[in-house]
Amino acid sequence: MRFWTASPVSTLPFFIFSLPQLATADTSSNTPPQQPCTVISTQSGNFFDLRPLTRTSTSTSSSSSSNKGDAVHDWTARGHDYPANFTLNICAPVVSDVADVESVPTSQKSNISAFYITQEGQQYSIGGVSKSPYFRGRKLVLEYVGGSPCPAPDDADEEEEEEREKGKASKTKKKESGYRKSTIMSHLCDHDAIRPVISFVGEVNECGYFFEVRSSAACPTVGTQALGPVSVFGIIGLVAALVYLVGGCVYQRTVMHARGWRQIPNYAVWAGLVGGVWALIESIWNRCADRLHLPRSPYDRLAARRSSLENESENNRLIDSLDEDWGGDS
Template sequence: MRLWTASPVFASPFFVLSLLQLTTADTSSNTPPQKPCTVTSTQSGNFFDLRPLTRTSTSASSSSNTAHDWTARGHDYPANFTLNICAPVLSDVADVESVPTSQKSNISAFYTTQEGKQYSIGSVSTRPYFRGRKLVLEYVGGSPCPTPDDADSNKEEEEEEKTNKNKKKKESGYRKSTIMSHLCDHDAIKPVISFVGQVNHCGYFFEVRSSAACPTVGTQALGPISVFGIIGLVAALVYLVGGCMYQRTVMHARGWRQMPNYAVWAGLVGGVWALIKSIGNRCAGKLHLRRSSYHRPGARRSSLESENRLIDALDEDSGDDV
């Protein structure tokens, strides 16, 4: 019996290998690009979407005429913070210090001092990433960082700087930046943004707790199981379609005999059907034995009665002869 009746091309191992390569190549090339403000963990494969945290002009409070950004208190730091997630702030940033006018529309976080001065602590970024298992969003390119001398200056020096308007501030060459660590909190109705600390008035760290930082279902890259499932489906289609075409055109088969390896599949189906019939016959035999056992006492009684009648008849005949 021939176990393989399809075309030798489809039976070739080189064809199978080329099919696997083409399928994996198409899967990788057709992988959709990551959407802004979303990320997929390379360790767990979980998908995260921070877009619900983005504040827009339509999400501003209708009872207020001003835009509604996210805010965080500085507590012991002499400033309060205003920021947005994956988008520029909606507040007016025209007075932000030492940021070109062309770049002010991209400011995503700033703080306001007690004197009313505004300093940018980072421009917009829509690329969250993972540092280990920590989901992080980073803003860079804020206002210039002060030099250590300026950071440690006392009030007298600040007053002298106010009086001397022509004196230029010293700059360290670095710019302020922001790092936000996003933590999952299923019970958070709205995000809770906490200021953690700063380093040399240059790097600012925040902790954001929200339900948006929890894994969600979204459009993400196919996992290994999905890839192997697609490969198996394509291989099965190639086997059926190619085998049927070969059997019809080359072997001139018709009907069910067009199926590749018809004899093998027919034998397999016949064996399964025979097994089902044998099981059914055994079950039916057991049921018949049970039913017949219920009628056995009655049959015994009838046989005993007939024997008694026969004995009585023989006794009568012997009495008449005497």
């Protein structure tokens, strides 16, 4: 009874086609944890890094500054028809002073990432720091929440009108609604942007603020965290070598009817190359052995022993022949 066994040549194609799955499994188990302010798209697998947009006290000044010693500033956006301009930072608290911000606990003022100042000089937070961008469909979004309290939309206006009639409106604060101001930034890719361009899009009930951020940092890069360049080229080289080996073996076996080691493609070339390398190594070893008085290889010792034995036997035959000649003469 004969059992069928798969030869290495027949199993190599299956190994080649399984390489992508093996690479994916290995890299998925060894993928480092996601860094703050970065995200990987689940649809395209591209990697996005917004960390270059972060402004800190140790950041370099913007390229448009004329003096290298200028202080570091946050990013700003004009409100246009809205009666305030906005100050923001990306994935970090603002660098500006926010000590006088309205209705935010002192312990949370160091985490404010966006705010605006009214014409009366009042500061309002529109969101605390977040380092977790995410995708909503194909839109790269960064959201800040937990800002100053939102005003009540209807009741506050009526009460303000009554207080204004009584002459007390200048000292009256708007009634709170129970919600807090928040910010949503939509990041768009712009390869030509030297610095980010932040545009104020609009607000809803003085509670939700929307911005559009165009920058080169929002441009995708191909999954650098999944596979590095060295790994990609290594896999490509391995696949090419296996295709060459399998294709050559099949050709040599089926067309040239070769067997054994001669099934390897270009066997004569590889054999000559291996022989040349081995001869070079042996020559170097022999030179080092002669200079350092090291023992040579066993083959050399056997050859020397054989040569000495042959010389000894030749000398013995010569002596015997001379003895016979002398004995015959006597």
